[in-house]
Amino acid sequence: MDANVHRKLQELADKKGMTLYDYTNYIVRNALDIEENGVPIDDLKELMIVLGKVAQNYKGIISIAPFSVINQNGDWRDLGRRLGVISRESFKQEKESFLRMCKSMLQVIGYVKEDGNYIRVISPALISDKILENLKEMLEGMLETTGIKGSVIHDRGIIGLKIEDSPS
Missing domain, CATH: 1.10.1220 (Arc Repressor Mutant)
Incomplete structure (x- = not known):
């Protein structure tokens, strides 16, 4: 050992x-x-780190509900903005923390695939236009409150995030 x-x-x-x-x-x-029980230790570790940081830096109510629950426009974007601020304030490296936060949020939907500056998740849950739109709004809201440039890529059954390389 x-x-x-x-x-x-x-x-x-x-x-x-x-x-x-x-x-x-x-x-x-x-x-x-x-x-x-089907939960990879690495995924659980990432989720626990992010949730721990959220718990340390966010003083509010956190509730677990299906992604299709909130009907009002702007609610998911606002949640994303708040998560982006928490992400930015919780970790030393903004890009890494942002990707961690996004990965943790998307893991509840399905298997998350990472490839450099690109994260995506494919899931039958994303067949619903409402769920897809809510997640898109949340991810765009997260991008708005960080200094990270990127775009949300979405289509039926898939959602992803592409981060632009920052100039050296």
């Missing part, structure tokens, strides 16, 4: 009042349970 990983495990085991053996089994057992 990597020496730094061993040291961190020992520190956390001590804080929990557990032996290193018991704590390591606890961590591995839970990770296996998560993976066996």
Whole structure:
């Protein structure tokens, strides 16, 4: 085992009042349970980091609802703007934090594919014009509150975000 990983495990085991053996089994057992239930650990890690930052920097109400719930024009764009501000204020590197936030928001829809400056998700849930339009509005709102230049690409069953390379 990597020496730094061993040291961190020992520190956390001590804080929990557990032996290193018991704590390591606890961590591995839970990770296996998560993976066996179809949630990749890397995706969960990204989502938890983003949600943790949101919880630290946003003092308001967060509710979970289907993307088709909000009917009023502008609500999704406004949500996107707020998420963009949280993203910008939460992490040191704006582009990386923005991509993390977008990825976390899109993971609830389907499998997210990343390729450099491009993120996309393909999902049967995106067949609905209303859901697609709401997500488009949210992503455009996020772009509005950052210094990042990009565009939202959407079509039936797919939505994506293309970030323009900044001049060197």
